[in-house]
Amino acid sequence: MYKYLLPILILLAISASAGAQNSANSPLVKENSGKDGFSTHLAFELTTPTGSAGRWSTGGGASLTISYSHFITDHMFIAPGVGGFYNSMGTDFIPQYNNIYEGTVKNWGVRVPILLGYQLRLAQDLNLAFATGPLLNINLYAREQATPNFNADPIEPAESINLFGQGFNRLDLQWDFYVGLIYKQRYSVGFSAGAGITNVASMTEGQRRLNIRRNNFSFMLSYTF
Numbered sequence: 001m002y003k004y005l006l007p008i009l010i011l012l013a014i015s016a017s018a019g020a021q022n023s024a025n026s027p028l029v030k031e032n033s034g035k036d037g038f039s040t041h042l043a044f045e046l047t048t049p050t051g052s053a054g055r056w057s058t059g060g061g062a063s064l065t066i067s068y069s070h071f072i073t074d075h076m077f078i079a080p081g082v083g084g085f086y087n088s089m090g091t092d093f094i095p096q097y098n099n100i101y102e103g104t105v106k107n108w109g110v111r112v113p114i115l116l117g118y119q120l121r122l123a124q125d126l127n128l129a130f131a132t133g134p135l136l137n138i139n140l141y142a143r144e145q146a147t148p149n150f151n152a153d154p155i156e157p158a159e160s161i162n163l164f165g166q167g168f169n170r171l172d173l174q175w176d177f178y179v180g181l182i183y184k185q186r187y188s189v190g191f192s193a194g195a196g197i198t199n200v201a202s203m204t205e206g207q208r209r210l211n212i213r214r215n216n217f218s219f220m221l222s223y224t225f
Contacts, residue, residue, distance in 0.1 A: 034069065034071055034075070034077060034119040034127065034129075034182075034185065035071070035185060036068075036069060036070050036071055037068070037069060037224055037225055038066060038067070038068050038224070038225045039066070039067055039068075039069060039079075039188075039222050039223060039224040039225065040064070040065070040066050040067075040222065040223055040225075041063075041064070041065045041066075041067065041081075041083070041220055041221070041222045042062070042063075042064055042220065042221050042222070043062060043063045043064075043065070043192070043218040043219065043220040043221075044060075044061075044062055044218065044219050044220075045060065045061040045062060045063060045085075045087065045216050045217065045218045046058060046059075046060060046061075046216065046217045046218075047059050047060070047061055047087045047088070047089055047214060047215070047216050048215045048216075048217070049089055049200075049212050049213065049214060049215070050196065050212070050213050050215060051199075051210060051211045051212045051213055052210055052212045053205075053208060053210055054092060055091060055092070055205060055210060055212075056089040056090065056091050056105055056212065057089060057090040057091070057092065058089065058090070059087065059088035059089040059090050059104070059105070060088055061085065061086045061087035061088055061107075061216075062085070062086055063083055063084065063085035063086070063111060063218070064083050064084055064085075065081045065082065065083025065084075065111060065113065066081055066082060066083060067079045067080060067081025067082075067113065067115075068080060068081070069117075069224075075118055075119055075120055076116070076117070076118050076119075077116075077117050077118075077119060077131075078114070078115070078116050078117075079113070079114075079115045079116075079117060079131065080112075080113070080114045080115075081112070081113045081114075081115075082110065082111070082112050083110070083111050083113075084108070084109070084110055084111070085108070085109055085110075085111045085137070086106075086107070086108050087105075087107045087214070087216070088104055088105060088106055088107070089104070089105040089107075090102075090103075090104060090105075091103045091104065091105055091144055102146070102147050103144055103145050103146040103147050104144070104145045104147075105142070105143075105144050105145075105163070106141070106142070106143050106144075106145055107139060107141065107142045107168075108139075108140055108141040108142075109137055109138050109139040109140045109141070110137075110138040110140065111135055111136070111137055111138070112135070112136040112138070113133060113134070113135045113136075113176060114133050114134055115131040115132060115133035115176065115178065116131060116132060116133050117129055117130060117131025117132070117178070118130060118131070119182070122181075125183055125184045126181065126182070126183060127181070127182040127183075127185065128179075128180075128181060128182075129178070129179075129180050129181075129182055129188070129190070130177075130178060130179045130180070131176075131177075131178045132175070132176060132177050132178065133175070133176060134173060134174070134175055134176070134197075135173070135174040135175070135176050135194050136171065136173055137171065137172045137173070137174065137200070137214070138170065138171060139164075139168065139169065139170050139171070139172070139200075142162075142163040142164055142168040143160050143161060143162055143163060144160070144161040144163055144166075145158065145159075145160050145161075146158060146159040146160070146161070163201065166201075166203050167201050167202045167203030167204070167210075168200065168201045168203075169198075169199060169200055169201060169202070171198075172196065172198050172199065172200040172213075172214060173196075173197050173198040174194040174195060174196050174197060174214065174215075174216065175194065175195050175197050176192055176193070176194045176195075177192060177193050177194075177195075178190055178191070178192040178220075179191055179192075180220065180222070182222075182224075185224060186223060186224050187222070187223060187224075188220075188221070188222040188223075188224070189219075189220070189221055189222075190219075190220045190222070191217075191218065191219060191220065192216075192217070192218045192220055193215075193216070193217050193218075194214075194215065194216040194217075194218070195213075195215055196213030196214045196215050197213070198213070199211045199212060199213055200212055200213060200214040
């Protein structure tokens with residue numbers, strides 16, 4: 001699924017750029033379309049791993065971030081931020097337990113985005129923004145929670161595996177693409193896609209070496225103070 005979402009966001013950004021060039025003579029577009037300030041962002045996320053060879057599968061999560069946007073030009077801005085995130089992924093096989101085959105990867109941490117973007121005015125109270133840049137994930141908690149197996153004899157209880165001892169990295173890096181609409185320079189809704197560029201985990205499973213990267217697709221609600 002993720003491989004289809006990222007091209008869609010890129011096409012939206014290209015279309016927005018083309019629209020901006022075609023309307024360059026509009027007084028609305030020539031106006032300063034944004035202002036410096038703090039903003040908060042609540043995102044609802046889907047996390048899809050690549051390179052896990054079926055060990056992990058797509059799961060849900062959320063993040064809350066505070067950022068500061070500084071306009072370098074009338075329309076171009078840089079937006080560093082910091083926030084917290086929770087990601088989960090499904091797991092279909094946990095080799096540490098012979099009779100437990102299902103569970104959930106739970107990952108909490110701190111996220112530091114640094115985005116470079118462009119904003120333009122579409123109408124009197126409506127702006128379009130798109131941005132891209134790195135996301136640094138600082139992983140504070142990562143465990144694989146195995147669910148009870150009631151088919152085993154005796155029944156296997158729930159178990160919890162510390163993934164930091166299994167190859168889960170304390171740091172991983174993603175590259176983010178964002179497109180959003182801003183109303184009255186305060187309220188915004190947007191979509192983002194974060195592609196993993198470093199491994200979130202490197203682990204050995206039998207004869208296989210798994211180099212797993214984290215990919216996120218998010219629906220984001222934001223407020224600018």
